[in-house]
Amino acid sequence: MPRLRANDFVHYVYIILLTSKDNKADLIEGMEAGADDFLIKPFHADELRLRIRAVERLLRLESTLEERNQKLHEMYQHLEQAYSQIRKDLEAAATMQQSLLPETAVTLCDVRFDWIFRPCTFAAGDIFNFFCLDEHHLGFYHLDVAGHGIPSALLSVTLSKVLNPDPNQGSPLKYFIPIPPHYEINNRMWSLMTSVD
Numbered sequence: 078m079p080r081l082r083a084n085d086f087v088h089y090v091y092i093i094l095l096t097s098k099d100n101k102a103d104l105i106e107g108m109e110a111g112a113d114d115f116l117i118k119p120f121h122a123d124e125l126r127l128r129i130r131a132v133e134r135l136l137r138l139e140s141t142l143e144e145r146n147q148k149l150h151e152m153y154q155h156l157e158q159a160y161s162q163i164r165k166d167l168e169a170a171a172t173m174q175q176s177l178l179p180e181t182a183v184t185l186c187d188v189r190f191d192w193i194f195r196p197c198t199f200a201a202g203d204i205f206n207f208f209c210l211d212e213h214h215l216g217f218y219h220l221d222v223a224g225h226g227i228p229s230a231l232l233s234v235t236l237s238k239v240l241n242p243d244p245n246q247g248s249p250l251k252y253f254i255p256i257p258p259h260y261e262i263n264n265r266m267w268s269l270m271t272s273v274d
Contacts, residue, residue, distance in 0.1 A: 082111040089139060091132045095120065167199035167227070174200050174230055177237055185209050202229025208242045210262050216242055216250055 081090065094112035098104070104115055114128060175194070182191045186209050196203065202222030210216045220236050222229040242250050251260040 079111060089136065091136065093125070093128060093132075170200040170227060170230060171196070174204065174234060177204060177206075177234060179206050179208070186212070186215050188215060198225050200227055200230035201225060202233045204233040204237050206237060206240070210242060210250065211258070211260075214262060 081092070092112045092114075094107045094115040095118065096103070096107065096115060097118040098107075099117050107115060114132075116125060116128070174196075178194060179190070179192075182189070184190070185207065190207050192205070194203075194205075202224055203220065205217070205219040207215060207217040218240055220233045222233045222236075239248075240250065241248050250263055252263060253259060254261050
């Protein structure tokens, strides 16, 4: 039996030991050697059939559990792949959002700016910017979109694009005019501006 147990069979081999020994120590030795059950001679055929049926039920149960475990393993692998892809997408979104933020340790219109940005998730609904509107005026905004994650981040990114100070891109902060300096500050947006005069 030990050599039989040493083989790596695809399915479990259930062993019923048929023995004339009824000594308890001998039976324990047989079970420890690899037997699953035993019958003592003389045995009844009906008893053997009943034990074989019980074994069949156990093996069917084992097969069913093995199939379920395999399906669970496959589902787990699919979930791992989906999570990995979602994580990559979120990291890409966070990188994109970070790229829209202004430079750190920068001086504009004689005012020095510095900042630190630590979103609680990969991408957040917070975004900000500061820029020169002209030689005497600075623009600054800080957007805090309600909620977390991608939907909030997308809205904040969209709003940051709308608030671009370039008049050639249809900015609400400046009007394009044909004469130099080719723009005029939108007086309705003064709440976003800080004078540095």
